[in-house]
Amino acid sequence: MLTWRFIDSGYNGGPENMALDEALLQSFDPRQSPPVLRLYGWSPPALSLGRFQNAGEILDLERCRAAGVSVVRRITGGGVIFHADELTYSMVCSPHHLPVFHSIKDSFRVLTGFLLQFYRNLGLDAAYAVDSKAHGEKLGERTPFCFAGKETFDILIKNRKIGGNAQRRMKQVIFQHGSIPLISRVEDGIQFLREHPSGIHERVTSLFEEDIPPDSEILKTKLKDAFRTNLSVELVDEPLTGVEQERVTRLTGEKYLSDSWNVCGEGV
DSSP, X not given: OEXXXXXXXXXXXXXXXXXXXXXXXXXXXXXTOOOEEEEEEESSOEEEEOTTOOHHHHBOHXXXXXXXXXXXXXXXXXXXXXXXXXEEXXXXXXXXXXXXXXXXXXXXXXXXXXXXXXXXXXXXXEEEHHHHOOTTOOOSOOOSBGGGSOOTTOEEETTEEOOEEEXXXXXXXXXXXXXXXXXXXXXXXXXXXXXXXXXXXXXXXXXXXXXXXXXXXXXXXXXHHHHHXXXXXXXXXOOOOHHHHHHHHHHIIIIITOHHHHTTOTTO
């Protein structure tokens, strides 16, 4: 049985969370590193932009600054997300650490299977968007706000999207992270957009809205159980190494606290 390294990094601000994700990716050697699962939260709340988004076109940056909400740019694509009252995961692995998949799109099915099982274990009627989409509904349309659109392997509950996932591929390395909303803060988040998507609250949901108590510690345990079972692996707690922590510190200061990356996207 394959062993995955597990890291619970608790609650951090946006810059440190994104720096930690990238530090784990930079430190991963596909030839010898064990695969990694990390769980974390956001405090204070933050907005994260997709890797290729234009911050000024999508966000009211003055409003973000006035509200004290930090803006960070992810190393993955997709739309902007407002992170608050959520459980977030990230993972770093190689294809040989996973069950066989046949395409990049299919890898999303493999790497979100534990989420589908997690929601179903909570008693929720969860399904992939591709398996439950309404007649004539289009999947995969690009939207500035992550939760406004649906991808093939997004997870729906009663046809309402819950959370979102994004992936980054490098040579023999897969990085993926995603959000599990404990309480919906979508209405709070769209206030920082230049254009507000209409009816968004009708198209998304959260665990609280599905009558699941938003107890993050209990939910972490259930998420880990679903991960172990779905991928048939073991999880072993292992803190950050000294090298990883040094990279977190450097990336936080040089990149994720910098407008040149977060706003302008320099280095994309």
